[in-house]
Amino acid sequence: MDIDGFAQCLTYIQATTVKTSTDKFLPLVGTIIGAGLAFSLNYFSTTRKEAKTKVAKKECCEEDIHELMHICKHALENLLEMCETIATKTRPTGHNLPSTVSLPLLDKYYPEIAHAFSVDQRYWIKLVFRHVTDISKYLELLTEHEAETSLLRISVLAINLEACLLEAHKLCYCILNNKQFEFSEHDEALAELGVTHERIEWLNMLKSNAEKANSVLRLPNA
Known part of the structure; x- marks a missing residue:
C-alpha cells in the first residue's frame, strides 16, 4: 500500500470510529476542573x-x-x-501634660476588625473611647489654666482628669x-x-477640699 492509500485508510478509520460518552465529555470535565482549581487557588490566596x-x-x-x-x-x-x-x-506655671490624647489607628481600623476581639475586649474598648474623649476635654481645659482665675476650679479639673487617666490605664491593661x-x-x-506617697496625699487633700466645699484649703475661687 502506498502512502496516499495509507492516509486515506487512516481518515476512513477516524471517520467511522464511534466516540464514547466519556470521550465527548472529557474536554468539558477538563475545563470545569481547571476553573475549579483556579478558583480554589485564588480563594486561598485572597483568604x-x-x-x-x-x-x-x-x-x-x-x-x-x-501607647495610651x-x-x-x-x-x-x-x-x-x-x-x-x-494644694x-x-x-x-508649667506642666508636662499632653495637649490632647487620640487613638488614630484604633479609630481607623477597629470598626473593620471589631469581630477579631473578644466580647469583653469590645466592651472595654468602648469605655476607652469614652474616657479618651473626657481626658482630651479635661486636658484642654486644664492646660489653658492661664486664663482660669480659680484655683478651686483648676483643682476640680485635675481631680476629674486623674480619675479618667487611671481608669483608662486599667482598661488598656485588661x-x-x-x-x-x-x-x-x-x-x-x-x-x-510610680507616684510618690506624698503626691498621693496632696491629691487626696484636693479631693477632700472639693467634697467639703473648699472648707479645707480655701483655695482662691475667683
Missing part, C-alpha cells in the same frame, strides 16, 4: 492575604492601646505633681491581656505606677 491584613490591623489597634497606657502613666505622674502645687495655693483583673485600691494603684 491568606485577608488573614494577614486582619492580623496587621489588630496589631495596629493594640499598638494604640499600649504609656501616656496615662506619665500624665498621672505629671498631674499629681501639679496637684501638689495647687499649696500656688498657680501652676484589653491587652483579654482578662478582667482585680486591681489594687486607688492609692495603691497610683503607687504601683
